[in-house]
Amino acid sequence: MKIKNSLRASLLSFLFISTSTFANESLDANYEEALIAFQNEEFSSAVIHLKNIIQENPTHMPSRVLMAQILITQGNGSAAQIELDRARDGKVDNDRLITLYGQAYVLQGKYDEALAVAKLGQRNEQIESELLLIRGQAYIGKKQYKLADKAFILALSLKPKDQLALLGRAQIALQVSEINQALTYIDLSLSSVKPFINGWILKSKILHRLDDRQGALLAIDEALKINNKHLSARLTKAMLHIELQEYQQAVPHVDYILNEIPNEPRAGYLKAIINASLSSNDSGTSDNNKLTEVIATLAAVPPEVMRNTPDYYFLAGLTNFQFGNLNDAHRYLSYYLSYVEFDIDSVRMLASIEIEQGDLNSARHLLTKTNVARPGNPDILTLLGLTYLQLEDSAKAQFYFEKVVDSYPHSTVSVSNLARSKMQSGDYQSAIEVLSAVKDNELNGTQIKLLLIDSYQNTKNYSSAINIAKALIAEFPQNSFFQQRLGMLYGLNRQLPEARAAFEQSLKLNDANIIAIVHLARMDNIAGDFDKALSFLQAKLAIFDKNILLMTEISDSYLFKKDIDNALLWIQKSYAQNPNDFYVVLKLSRILAKQNKLDEAVDLVDEFIGANPKKPQALLTISTLYQQQNKHQQAVLALRDYVEKSRKKAKPLIILAKAQLKAKDNAGAIKSYKKAMIADDRYLPAYLGLVNLTIKDKNKGFSLNLISSIADITQSESLPLVLKGDLYLALGDNKQSIKFYRRALEKSDQKQAVLGLYRSYKQQDNPSKAIRPLKKWLKNYPNDMLVAIALADSYKANLQMQKSADQYQVLIKKYGPLPILLNNAASVEFTLGNIDKAEQYAQQAYDYLPENVVIIDTLAWIKSRLGEHKQAIALFRLALTKDFDNAEVKYHTAVTLFALSRKVEAKKYLIEAIDSEQVFPEKAAAKALLNKWQS
Structure with missing residues (x-):
């Protein structure tokens, strides 16, 4: 009986796998049919295929992207944006979506959104050219014609015959009444093999401006030959006929538009003119009323508010x-x-x-x-002092507070403000002297000591803070709060037994000290005794019913146990008590994110921001959530607001710069790093972030200046040498980069220098020389997995395939089947002819990380070379949705498409791979293949 059940289970498993495989093959086949239809401009047919795919598998991201392209082609920007949002949620590569988003926004008249998304970066020429066109169109929409023209000029510098750029320049010339210049641009665009319909429409408008109405009609007729359903062309033709008083000839065009869009205001306006001109009294009244409504809608401005x-x-x-x-x-x-x-x-x-x-x-x-x-x-001076105190400019705060104290020497408020400004600057003795000079002042020595504890804690001088806390306890031995503060300070100073004793003493003095309860529970959780922590917290919650901090800590304890459902339940209880507590909102948003409920998390934090605009930390939280959703532009916008609302700018500006880099806005990141350096000219992360970008941009002079500044700040002998090595590696001067990396290693152990040597030798096509320094490093640091992978890769590059395979086997045994190890091992094993093992490793890596482009490419390339071309091409399509500009994937795609007899598309991908500035191991092979195809 058991054998039969086992056999039936195996058969069911086989049938399920087979059905799933056939379903995937059907989806891929439908997608290829849709793609072919799109390329043949058979959009209706393409849409049918795509709807079938999406209905069967809503997560098929290539279909979402193609559907958006079609909707944009059809002028439906809002529907396209919906598809693009779904594609973005599906983690499609931002480079694939950015131009489509820009086009969708322009179609909807969302010009500011189009400009925000179409920021220029370091993408390939095609994408940058399209972004320039989008910017030009958006600026035209905003009537900022100089900026638009500048964008189109830059686009033409990349592609001199680009029709859209030429049309844009013509449109701008028309706006500024440079009619002949506009006609020159339009004629250049129409000289294309396949001119755009908008070119003829614009030419018609230009000829109309020159009073050549017959010529304008001929031009619009050419447009209608391309597409007789084009509403703008029909509207233009109707207007020309009306100007020529050919009202009857205008009627079918106006009626066609109103049949398609009943409330189209311009068509309604023309209809009213036609009816009035033809003396149609029956319809004239209602059309005149409609015309009045149209004019009111288009021309009326909101009435000025009574002052x-x-x-x-x-x-x-x-x-x-x-x-x-x-x-x-x-x-x-x-x-x-x-x-x-x-x-x-x-x-x-x-x-x-x-x-x-x-x-x-x-x-x-x-x-x-x-x-x-x-x-x-005095009121203005006091407010100025308080403003500078919050801006942490202690010197200016003291300046204004001293002026108030000079006028009102016995005011406790003035004196206490002055004392706080002195304490902020670290001049504690002066603060005490100022306060002692005031008789019957409300701010006594105890408060001064508490403020001193805060100051020492913020500067991580925990020993001094502990001494002050002990002095307070000696003075007030029954004070539970002082014992609790001492416990926290011990904890920060890693004196855990002393911390526990202080918290327990705090509870003895006051069993309602919630902070002490929470810290004792945290110590149990850190020790791994989760059930003890939960039992302790729940017992206390029975006494202190609905206490938010206790419920939040219970949620955290369940998180330690990896019981996310109970963690969510308890944090929701806390949130119900106070939805404006940021600590609770932050915890809840993190749990929702862990459950992949990112939209709920974003809505939660967004609601908090709306209710609490002066709490900038929530902006940092929502930016992180946006990044997890692949919404990098929204993350950048949130972080700009975060920087604006932050008192100290340097660190927030670094966070903004990193987000801008994720959004591919390198220029914006450079500006943010520079602003961070201005905000704090000794802030090392700003210099390091900027120098990494200038090195990447191969800006030698600026990079060397920054490296010199870094040397001054750090006083390090080796770090500047490593950075110089990085610079010369980027410049392709391997001789110099090797020299600096070696010098850095002579000064101190520098992992970045060892890896830099490995990359330099690899770039120099001399991988054998990297092996010795890598092995030497691993002798001293045997658990450095990254260097161990570099060694395995060096063996592979040096054609020591068996050594490379053996090294990966050692790493897999040591660190487990990590996706990066499996993926790299798959490539080596395939080269050695161990096909089954290679395919097993590649599939296993893909099962672990199905979103990783490198892993997808490895599996697909193995399948392609094994003749499984249709499965391979589906995987390559997926990889390109996630990394649209990946030259190596494009090369592999080209080879696979050629094997499927898709030669035109194959050649397109191959040329894009070769034209890319990216370096990949098979680039020489790609060039040779193109020469072969062209011969």
Whole structure:
């Protein structure tokens, strides 16, 4: 009986696998049919194939992308955007989508979005050219014609005969009344083998501007020969007939448009003119009414809001300020100050709002101007001091607070503010002296010590902070809060037994000290005793019902146990108690992200940002979520806001720069790194980030200047040498790069230098010389997997295939079947003729990481060379949706397409692979193959 059941299970498994295989083959076949139909401009047929594919498999990303292309071709930008959003969620390569997004936005009139997405970067010439065209079209839509013309000129520098760029220049020339120049551009575009319909339409408009209406009609007739359903062409033809008073000839064109789009305003306008001209009284009234509505819709601007007297603005601002409606108060007070400049009460309220909302630079600007106009006012001086205190400019804060203290020496508020500014600058003794000079002041020595503890903790001087905390406990031995602070400081200083004792003592003194409870539970979790932590926390929650911090910590404890369902349940309980607690929102968003519920996580954080605009950390969180969704432009926009709202700019600017690099906005990243250097001229990550980019761009002079600055900052002997090695490696000067890497290794062990030597020798086509330094490094650092992989690759490059295979076997045994090891081993085993093992490794790597382009390519290339061309081409298509500009994948695709007798498409991919600036091992073979095909 068991044998029969086993046999039946095996048969069912075989049938399932076979059915799945046939289904995939059917999808791939349908996709190829759709692609052929698209290339033949049989769009309806292509759409049918794609709908069938998407209905069967909504995650088939190549079909989503092709559907978007067709919708854009048909002028349906909004529908195309939906498909593109789905493709982006499916992690299709941003380079594949960026131009399509730009075209979709332009079609919808979303010109700002088009400009945001079409940022120039370091992509291939084709993509950069298309982005320039999109920018030009968007600028035309925004009526920024100089910027548009600049974009089209740059596009023509890349492709001198590009029709769209020529049409764009013609359109701009027409706008600025350079008619003959416009006609020259249009005629150049129409000299193409297959001129665009828009070229004829634009020529018709140009001839119309020259009063050659008959010539304009002939041009529009040429357009309609290309596509007699083109609405813009029909609209143009109708307008020309009306101008020639040929009303009856205009009727069918206007009716055709209104039949397709009943409320098209321009067509409705023409229809009304035609009916009025033909004296059609029956329809004239309703059409005239419709014309009136159209004109109102197109031409009317919103009525200007009634402006009240200035006193009204002040009273409205004051009332809203008193009731806490800060946004409305800000708006009314700003109006009032435009009438009554530098009114002290208005400035005081307005600056207070801006400080409260974190808009410190705006508050500083307003207060500084007011202080110049009306100097010496204590309220303005105090607000200026508070602004600079929050901007962490201690010197300027002290300057303004001292002015207030000079005028009001016995004011405890003024003195305490001055003391805080001195403490922020590290001058603690001066702060104590200032406070002691004030009789009956509210800010006593205890508060000073607490502020000192905070300062020491922030500078990681934990020993000094511990000493101050011990002094406080000696003075107040029954204070639970002071014991808890001591426990935290011990924990930060890695004195764990002392930390636990302090937290336990804190709870003895006050069993309601939630912070102490949480820290004790955390110590259990860190020790791996998750159940003990959960039991302890739940017992405390029974006493302190619905405590948010306890419920959040219970959620964390379940996360430690990898019980994500219970973790989600408990963090949702916390969120229900307070949806405006960022700590809780952050925890909830992370759990949702772990469950791949990214849309829910984004909506959650976005709602929090809307309710809490002055908490910039939420912008950092949402940018991370956007990046996980492949929405890099939205991430950059969020981080720009994050930088703007951050007090210290250097670190946020680095985060922004890294996001810009992911968005392929290299120019933006360079600007952000430079701004970070300006914000803090000793901030090493800014210099390192920028030098890596300038090295990549082969900017020798600028890179050497940056490396010199890095040497000054770090005082390192080896790091500048490594960076110089990287620079000369990028410049292709392997002799120099090897020299600098060797010098760096003489100074100290530098992994980057060892790997740099390996890359230099590989680029020099002399891989055997890399083997010795790599083996030497591994002798000292035997667990360095990356260097071990470099050694295996050097064996392969040196044609020592068996050594390479043996090295990978050792690594797989040592580190387990990691995808990178399996993938690389597959390639080597295939070369050795171990076909079954190669295919097994490649498939295993793909099963682990089906999204990785290199792994997809390896599996597909093995299948291609084994004659499984249809399976291979489907995998190559998938790889190109994720990395549209991958030259090696394009070469492999070309070879496979040629084997399928798809020679035209094969040649296209092969040329793109060869023209790419990317270096790949088979590039010479690719060039030889092209020569063979062309001979």
